[in-house]
Amino acid sequence: MEYSAELRTVNVTRYVMPLREGGSLPAIAGADDGFLYVLKFRGAGQGIKTLVAEMIGGELARLAGLKVPEIVLAQLNEAFGRTEPDEEIQDLLKASTGLNIALHYLSGAVSFDAAVTQPDALLASKIVWLDALLLNVDRTARNTNMLQWNKELWLIDHGAALYFHHAWQGREEYISNPFVQIKDHVLLPFATSIQQADEYMKTQFTPQAITAIINLLPDEWLQWDETLTAQQVKAFYIEFLNKRIAQSSIFVNQIQHAGN
Secondary structure, eight states, X not given: OOOOOOOOEEEEEEEEEEOSSSXXXXXXXXXXXXXXXXXXXXXXXXXXXXHHHHHHHHHHHHHTTOBOOOEEEEEEOTTGGGGOOOHHHHHHHHHTOEEEEEEEOOTTOEEOOTTTOOOOHHHXXXXXXXXXXXXXXXXXXXXXXXXXXXXXXEEOOOTTSOGGGGGGGGGGGGTTOOOGGGGGBTTGGGOOOHHHHHHHHHHHOOHHXXXXXXXXXXXXXXXXXXXXXXXXXXXXXXXXXXXXHHTTHHHHHHHHHHHO
């Protein structure tokens, strides 16, 4: 299926249940299109930058032909949380008024287990390559952030990627980072086709495609630096990704070294 750089917007109509304990408190929620979503809140944990990473990581994965649940923008009305009896959840909902992010809920999916399912070498290599590009520290055996659904491997939760934006003033330094944390990646033992993956990913991640994905980011998510406009923030994400892709040999070599 050809990649299309566009996202639907849905309105959240009901809070179903929290997915797990923890600072981010993602939830299963219903929307006005009749579907259930895993909703991630702008008012939680690391805040809006997590939503930025989620969108960029998820849509880059989709561009690469990897399986990712549909990502939508989820509008949360100011009055939505008033009837929620749990005070912590009510506070979270109030703090998350506006555009949030949500992924289509894969009913019946189970967590990926490398002891049970061994992925194809090229598939594993593409995922490892992508996570090295994005500085994604959160795809370990302890927390794989992958699901098995309909006998296919699906990627979820890229919120911990692109962590340079939590130290925004030092962002330039991360472009040439080899990403040593790749040694902990759950798919590293299977990623034996990394050169082939490198060649493929570079054909997909063109400057035009990168720009189209970054331009999906809502301007209201990009207001954390008063000296920069939303367009200037987007321009840096584009620069970061294009330069890092051009220098992919840096993290490819790190992947090969870590896998030996």
